[in-house]
Amino acid sequence: VKIIIRIFDAESLSTSNALFTPCLLQLFGNGTAVLRKSDDDRAPQARFFPPLQEPMLLPGTFKNKVAFITGGGTGLGKGMTFTLSSLGAECVIASRNLDVLKATAEEISSQTGNKVHPVQCNVRDPDSVKATVDQMVNDVGLPDVVINNAAGNFISPSERLSANAWKAITDTVLNGTAYITLDIGKRLIAAQKGAAFLCITTIYADSGSGFVMPSASAKAGVEALCKSLVAEWGRYGLRFNIIQPGPIKTKGAFSRLDPTGKFEKLMIERIPVGRLGTVGEIANLAAYLCSDYASWVSGATIKIDGGEYSFMAGEFNSLSLVTKEQWDVMEAIIRQTKGS
Numbered sequence: 001v002k003i004i005i006r007i008f009d010a011e012s013l014s015t016s017n018a019l020f021t022p023c024l025l026q027l028f029g030n031g032t033a034v035l036r037k038s039d040d041d042r043a044p045q046a047r048f049f050p051p052l053q054e055p056m057l058l059p060g061t062f063k064n065k066v067a068f069i070t071g072g073g074t075g076l077g078k079g080m081t082f083t084l085s086s087l088g089a090e091c092v093i094a095s096r097n098l099d100v101l102k103a104t105a106e107e108i109s110s111q112t113g114n115k116v117h118p119v120q121c122n123v124r125d126p127d128s129v130k131a132t133v134d135q136m137v138n139d140v141g142l143p144d145v146v147i148n149n150a151a152g153n154f155i156s157p158s159e160r161l162s163a164n165a166w167k168a169i170t171d172t173v174l175n176g177t178a179y180i181t182l183d184i185g186k187r188l189i190a191a192q193k194g195a196a197f198l199c200i201t202t203i204y205a206d207s208g209s210g211f212v213m214p215s216a217s218a219k220a221g222v223e224a225l226c227k228s229l230v231a232e233w234g235r236y237g238l239r240f241n242i243i244q245p246g247p248i249k250t251k252g253a254f255s256r257l258d259p260t261g262k263f264e265k266l267m268i269e270r271i272p273v274g275r276l277g278t279v280g281e282i283a284n285l286a287a288y289l290c291s292d293y294a295s296w297v298s299g300a301t302i303k304i305d306g307g308e309y310s311f312m313a314g315e316f317n318s319l320s321l322v323t324k325e326q327w328d329v330m331e332a333i334i335r336q337t338k339g340s
């Protein structure tokens with residue numbers, strides 16, 4: 001596989017004509033050397049930004065609370081379940097693979113001492129969602145916290161996508177979030193019970209992104225759903241917030257979005273903090289937003305991405321590749337220029 005990326009060629013800065021000549025870099029070839037600051041999986045500045053992963057809220061913050069987490073058996077969902085459970089919540093985790101859910105529930109409850117209930121659920125199917133919520137209500141009652149985390153995604157040129165590929169992703173991400181939110185929301189409203197909803201989206205929900213077009217479309221829809229309900233359902237005691245994570249190395253995401261493992265270093269080089277995020281960092285933010293410490297937070301969309309989005313958005317940010325000597329040359333050329 002040959003993946004070609006246009007980047008600013010830091011080696012060609014010795015003449016003004018070459019100044020903004022982009023070069024073609026073959027990502028899988030030797031041409032990557034110019035991009036590499038370090039062979040480690042983190043850049044040197046990452047030493048200033050150590051990830052603190054242990055639960056940061058006070059023990060008991062979620063005592064007597066029920067938290068429902070879709071996709072809670074793996075990755076970020078598992079991390080959020082662990083943190084909420086550590087802080088006293090009784091958690092219900094829901095996804096398709098019951099064996100994985102059971103193993104996670106057992107692992108977490110044995111560490112935290114709090115019950116975790118695994119419930120099979122296909123969020124693409126409203127009947128399955130209803131059966132799951134029925135079971136939760138029967139076992140532990142209506143939730144205080146609802147985290148829409150389940151998702152599907154893979155990289156693919158959009159011209160290779162079938163209608164069913166689009167449907168698989170948008171049914172999971174957008175329709176799944178809608179089925180869960182409508183089903184639980186209606187029951188909470190009827191019972192006059194308040195709750196905190198959280199949706200996990202992504203930084204490209206704002207910008208769109210090539211090669212993950214169904215995911216980008218669906219995540220943008222999820223954000224519109226949340227923001228609409230902030231306004232409409234606040235009067236019922238329901239609040240809604242959004243976390244947009246940058247890259248976190250989970251098996252579910254990286255096996256489908258970086259299948260050869262070759263993009264990781266490139267990603268780290270565009271993250272100003274110099275490293276990937278961690279599951280524990282997302283879990284702490286999620287716990288805060290779903291806790292009563294955040295009672296006045298509704299309608300917030302929080303990027304947690306080590307600065308990656310800002311780096312990618314800035315027109316000139318690739319100039320961080322320019323060396324001091326190259327700046328000397330450029331500055332001299334610029335200062336020599338008179339008039340227009």
Ligand SMILES: CCCCCCCCC/C=C\C=C\C(=O)SCCNC(=O)CCNC(=O)[C@H](O)C(C)(C)COP(=O)(O)OP(=O)(O)OC[C@H]1O[C@@H](n2cnc3c(N)ncnc32)[C@H](O)[C@@H]1OP(=O)(O)O
Nearest residue numbers: 151152153154156162164165168202247252253257258263
């Ligand atoms: C610069 C690189 C950066 C790399 C890392 C960046 C990290 C940042 C990440 C940012 C955002 C992340 C967002 C996420 O959501 S990550 C979470 C990912 N986790 C999952 O996806 C877990 C669940 N996924 C799945 O179950 C499957 O992957 C699924 C395909 C989404 C659904 O599986 P299933 O229901 O079994 O569906 P099918 O296998 O039947 O497929 C349905 C349909 O889709 C077509 N298809 C499947 N894979 C591909 C592919 N790779 N390319 C093209 N098309 C594909 C399949 O053929 C079916 O269509 P059809 O019936 O027409 O053949």
Ligand SMILES: NC(=O)C1=CN([C@@H]2O[C@H](COP(=O)(O)OP(=O)(O)OC[C@H]3O[C@@H](n4cnc5c(N)ncnc54)[C@H](OP(=O)(O)O)[C@@H]3O)[C@@H](O)[C@H]2O)C=CC1
Nearest residue numbers: 071074075076095096097122123150151247248250252253
């Ligand atoms: N990791 C990252 O870098 C980033 C992740 N995110 C978001 O974080 C969230 C978690 O992703 P991550 O932990 O990385 O990946 P995972 O693949 O581990 O998590 C996805 C979860 O969704 C569940 N799921 C998928 N389809 C369905 C379905 N039809 N019904 C019920 N559950 C389903 C899966 O369980 P099962 O297969 O058992 O159904 C799985 O537990 C997602 O919303 C993702 O978009 C956003 C930005 C970056």
